[in-house]
Structures are given as structure tokens and as C-alpha cells.
Amino acid sequence: MNHATGRKGVETLLSAALMVLLLRSTSVWAAESDHIQFENRQPRSGVDFVLDNGTLPDKPMIDGIPGGVALLDYDGDGYLDIFFTNGAHLPDLVKHEGKFSNRLYRNNHDGTFMDVTDRAGVSGEGYSVGAAAADYDNDGHTDLYVTGFNRNFLYHNNGNGTFSDVTERARVSGTFTTGKKLWGISAAWLDYDSDGKLDLFVTNYLDWSFATSKVCGAPGKRLSCSPTLYKGQPNILYHNNGDGTFSDVSESMGIAQHIGKGMGVAVADYNGDGWMDIFVANDNDRNFLFRNRGGKGFDEVAAESFVAYTDNGVPVSGMGVDFRDWDNHGQPSLIVTALGGETFPLLHNEGNGFFSDDSYKAGIGFSSFRMSGWGTGIQDLDNDGHKDLFTANSHVSENADIEGQQRYRQPNAVFRNMHDGSFRDVTSDSGSAMQVRAAHRGCAFGDLNNDGKIDVVVSAIGGPAELLYNTTAGDRHWILIRTVGTKSNRDGIGTRVRIVGASGFVQYNHVTTAGSYASSNDPRVHFGLGADAAIQEIELRWPSGTVQVLHNVRADQILTVTEE
């Protein structure tokens, strides 16, 4: 090598190094400049809902448990409306006053909402907890199921802005075969047997009543008792008969045999066999993973799959859950929210039937150890093609602060996906709305203003709900896919979607309204596309078995796909 060549080589090396440095700088800048941002627009939205838990000085178990949020397009205008569940007067469990009413708000498309509860007929009765929305009778109108302590409701959408209470006729009152009304928390619509009709799964919590209620903590600073003081309850699976009625198949399908303390529920085909499986987060008890046996029944395989407990072999106070593929490897994984001092288990699907608890490995262990979470979602909040994590936080006990170990009112949290299997707690950079301490409970995810960014609506005990609009800057691309089933259920719930961006980047998601805590999400499937302004391929695997492939689809649109 002569000197000239050698010198040129050095210059080339230096140039390359400079380029790498520049690229890295650009990359860092891009990441820093696109902070996930939320803005609470509740104050000017007309949504005046306040979750009232009817609390009593003795702080009975029931008062920490509400409430849920459902994002649904009940009037079919293409915009998400908002439904909130509410508590009741205690101890008589009656919605004596308007302040305990469940509420439905219609989206006016301009950032404001109108309270249409009374006209819609969904104010409810009893102590309500959760909500799940879907079109169970395939008539093109989104229906609503509401869980509660003493009353569950199925509201049939009449298509004219009103709902009818069809609970008794449909036989979905949440009463077990023994005749006892169970304490309903969350619900999920899914077509477990792929017969084209949506079935209903309801989680149930504790065998508790005011007659058996225990008192915990000192007078004047009562705390919520541990659920270990009470027996659990079975969950319920209702099969949709297709004639407006349902059959309780909990026992015959292998659900009721497993007594838990059910809180959140999420649905996904975790093993890729084409059948939707069900995960239930239990409170201070082992979680359940119901593996679908080809629509013929369920096997409870949480222990075998290593999702029953944390990797430390103990249960957590499981609250909310979501079940989606956060690392784009084709298999949905889990996040479960829990109480402070436990961490939020992040259960990664290894694709071989096993999950691994990646809470610390993925970098959320230390942060979540200090949080108590309820609602949660695995959602791409910055449209970079990598799903992030959101948790709605608060401790369960209103008097938790007295002892000083925990804070009752906590800010929500957002963990940004760092694209390498890890997440970073970016809450402090996510806007002032994310610093607000409140008694947050359920939350639902969806695009309220159809701008391609996932917003979050959060319910909070004793305070106004938060309408967290996603204001993340940047011009990253996106797509929302609305599925319309023909052979499959009309909502297309259970459809697995795989997209290949223009750059060849592959992502996975599926159609579901289930997930979070006691809440119901936007049924449209969202993908952030980063710099990809187009999509090479969209593959939809419908519950009916139909595989539908679309090519060369432009980004930044709400795409309706009808099953062929």
C-alpha cells in the first residue's frame, strides 16, 4: 500500500465514521423530537362525567373496583362515542341519583360530545363496573354489554340512537347456574367457535357482600381488604345462539371449573392455530390462559405457558391486561397491571407455547414497581411501527397515603418501545396531562378524531374523566382498518391482520374490542407506519378461515375491508 492509497483509505474511514455519527445524531434527534404527547381535552369537550364509587367510611371492597370505559361508534357515523360505567349508592347498590348514572356521549366530530344517555336509554341500574361493545347480532349496529356487582345488562342497539335492554331475553344476566348473581368486572366479545356469531366472556371477581364484608385498617383510615380474605368466582362464557339468545356454556366448555378472582380479560390467538384464546388477569391468584380447543372447549394452560405467575413464582394483584404483539414477531404477548411493589408482568410470547416474564429484561420492572395500574394497552402511540405501553394508574385504597407506603392518586404512565425488545418510561416527557395524579381506573384506546393517532379515555374515581388526545408531533404514517365480516361476525372480531409496509417492515395485530380493565376499545385495527407512505400488502385472516390479501394500499386512511 502506498501513502496516497493509505491516506485515501484513512479519509474514507473518517468520512464513514462521520456519516455514522451524523446518522446516529439524526436518529437520536428524531427519537427525541417525536415524544409521545397527550393533551387532556376534557375541559372543553362537554364530557362532564365523574366516576362516583359511593364510598363509605369503612371502604368496602366494592368501592375500589369501578369503572370502565367503552369507545364505540353507536350511531355509525364513523366517529367513536364514549360510554362510562358508574357506581351506585352504598350499601343499597342503587343508582338513586343522576350522579350514579352510566353515561353515553355522542361525538360531535369537532372535539365536543353530547350527553345522550337518557335518549339512548343506557343509564343503567345497580353498581356497574365494566363495558364491552360489539355487534352481537350482525345487524350493523354496535351493541353494548355492561357488567356490574348486582346487575349486568345487554343493550341491543336499535339503530335509531336508542338501545333496548334485552338482558333477560338474551339470558346474559351474569347469574351463574347456581342462581347466584356473580360480581361481573370485565367482558369480551369473541367468536370462540368461529360460527359467525359473537359470543360473550364475562370475568367475575369475589364472593363478597355487605353481609360478609370485612373491615381492614384502623378506624378513620380504613383500607381495602386483601382479596385473599374472600373466595373467588367462576367466569362465564355465553354462546350466541344466533336468535337473540345466548346459552351459558361455562361448564361444558371448561371455563367454570377454574375459580379465580377475575379482573381484566383479553383475547388473542396466541398459538397461531386460528382460534381465539382468552387470558384472564386474576387478583392475587394465578392467572388463567384458556387455550381454545378448535372451538370445542378450552384448556386452562396458564401454568404450562408460564403466565399463571410472575417469573418469581407468585401471583400479583392482576388488574388490567392487553394481548398484542409488541415486537412484531407474529405472536401476541401480554401486559398485566398490578399494585405497587409487584411490577407489571410483561409476558413475552416465545412462540413455542411458553411465555417469559420480561418485566425487568424489557426495562419496565423498576418503574412499574412503584406504580399501581388498572387499565392498560399495547398500542403504537407514536406511529413508528412499534407498539408502546400505556397504563392508567392509582392505588386501590383511598387511604393508602396515610401509611405513606403508596400514593392513592397516581399519574398514568407511558412506556415507549425502543425497538430492541425494551421500553423506556417516557411519562415525564409526555405532556402535563400525563403528570396529573388521580384515582384512575379503566381506560379505552381508539382514534377519537380520526387523525390516525391512538387517543385514550381514562375514568377516574371522584374526578372528571380524562380525554387524552394524542398530539405526538411528526408526520409518521398510519392506517386504521375497519373490518366488515360477511361469513365471519360482522365486526370481524378475531381477524388477524399482517401488513408489510413499503419498506418491507412487517407488523401484526388483530381485531378485538377486549383488553385494558373493564373497558372496550376501538374495533378498528391501527398500525403506525413510520416513514412508509404506502403498504405493500395487507393480509387478513378472518375467523371464517378466509384469507384475504390487499396490495399497494396507500397510508393515512381509514380503510374498510369487507370479507370476500
Place this chain on the structure above:
Amino acid sequence: MRVAILFMLFASCGSVEVYAAPCTGAETQLAQVSHQLTLNSPEAAENSLRALSLSYPDCPEIILQRARLAQVKGDANQAAELYYRYTDGDPDDSRGLAYFGRFFLEQRDYMRADALSAAAVQKNAVDPVALSLRAQILVMKGQPHEAQELLEKAIQIDPDEPEAQFQLGEIYDKAKLSPKAVSYFQKVVALNPRDARAWDYLALNLEPLGDLDGAEEAYQRGLRVDQPGKYYDAFLEYNYGRFLAKRNRLSASKRHLDTAVALTPQIRAVWYERARLDMRMGNYQQAQADAEKAAACTQQGGIIDLQIYSLLSQVYARLGNTVLAKKYMDLTRETPPPVRTESR
């Protein structure tokens, strides 16, 4: 006489807070010796005491400090002999009773420690050494609130009494009030940087506060001073190993957990934690060996059977041993989770 003294102590009242005339002039040096012994520095104390003994042959305080020295050096017989001599000579000295009580506590003679601690406080209700020993006994008797009162009193009188600071830290640690626990353990390590236990507790309480760098430094400083003696902490390696695993520094974690296993092989928790790490590192055969060791340990160290079953089910499933995997999965299903009767 020696047995009788324990009973006689309760009957007598009053206290002697200043050294008797034979010690006049030695006060500063004796205070220094006492401090050296508190800091677990027997060599320095021994040299000072040798010199003091020659200059002040009749000073009884020297006997007390020699007793403490013998205790620090692990010579229990000599320590007992000297403590008896001192308390025989001055049965009203609360410090003598308190140090003697602490000796009995170390010897796990809890009844004598209890009696002496009560007597010491009775003799002198404002003696920080007596108050901190009594508090320690009260904690053991399940009276943390009463203990806390005594300790707060002790540190009001003498903010530099490290044992009282340490015990207050422990009380807040047990109550999971990490910010308060941290403040006390920070004071302890400032007073006595050779207290490895305090560094460990400090690190453990900085973790939940999210001060990971602070916790890391505390673990490392604790390990640097972790020597046999009063302030030795057999679980520092274990706790630091766990911490490193949570920070995803698996190789470093392995080194510390290897040491922890060597230090306390009778404790289930160390094998259990290393088995979990083996699992993360994909070393399933080693995980199996460690998990089985953990299962065989009788001293649980906070690890319950359910955790062992859960771990073994994962180990055998990863190894493809379906029979044993199923056995332990069934056990995890059959074993109820721990019942928490407390509120939350």
C-alpha cells in the same frame, strides 16, 4: 452472685453517668475507644486500652471496654467474665447493663438480653445505648411502635448513635416506607462507613425509589467493607446479584450469586435466585441443579414452596422432561397462593 445480680438490678435505682475518680483524665481516650469499638475497629481499640490500662489501672470503664473488645474479637468467655466484673462493680451503670445485654443478644440468650435491656432503661431512661438495645428487644417481641418511640428518643439525645439510627431504618424498611428508611441508613453509613448491613439496607431501599445508580453504589460500598464481625452482611452478595439481574447485567449477577451460594448454601433463596438467573441465561441444566438444591433447603429465606414448584415446572419444561414438568405444574395449581390477611 453473678446470677443474683440480674435480679438485684431491678431493685436498685439511680445511675452513674460520669466515670469514677480513677478514670479522671481518661475520658476522651475512653470515648474514642468506645467509638472505635462501635465502628468495629478492635486493633485500634486494643492498642489504646493497653496504654490506658497502664496509666489508669483502677479505672472500671476500662473493664467495660475490654469486655466489648473481647466480644468484638469473638472471645465470648472473656467477654462474659469482664462484663460480670464490671456490672458486679457498678450494678447501676445503664451502659454496662446495655452492653452486657447486647452481648447476650449476640449469644442468642434472649431472656437475659431482655432482662438487662429493661434494667438498663430503668436505671437511665435517657441513655441512648440502653434505649437502642431495649428497642431492639421490643421489635423482637413484636412491639415495633414502642420500639420506635424509644429509638426516636435515643437519637434525639444522641443523633450520632448509629445503632439507634440503624434500627429505625430497619423498622421503616419492614414497613416498606423506603424514603424514611433511606434517610436513617444514610445516617448510619455516614457515622459508620464500615457497616455493611447498613449499605445493604440502603441499597435495598433505594431500589424501589428508582435511584438505581445510588443503589448500585451502596451495594458496591457495602461489599468493599463486608468483613466478618458485627457489621457483616451475609446477604449482600445475594442482594447485589439479584439487583444486577434486574438491570440485565447477567454475567456480573452470576458472579455475585455464585459467591452468595458459597457463603450461605443452607439458604433456599440463594439457590433459587441463581436458578432463575440460569434460566434467563439459557443454562437449563444448571438451573435444574440449583432449583433442586433450593427445593432441598430447609431454611427458606423467604422463598415459599409455590415459587419452587413454579420454577421447577419451568426448568423441566425447558429441558423437555414432560413428566416432571407436569408434576410441578400440578403442584403449582394445587398450592394456594400465600394468604395475605393484611389490608392493601
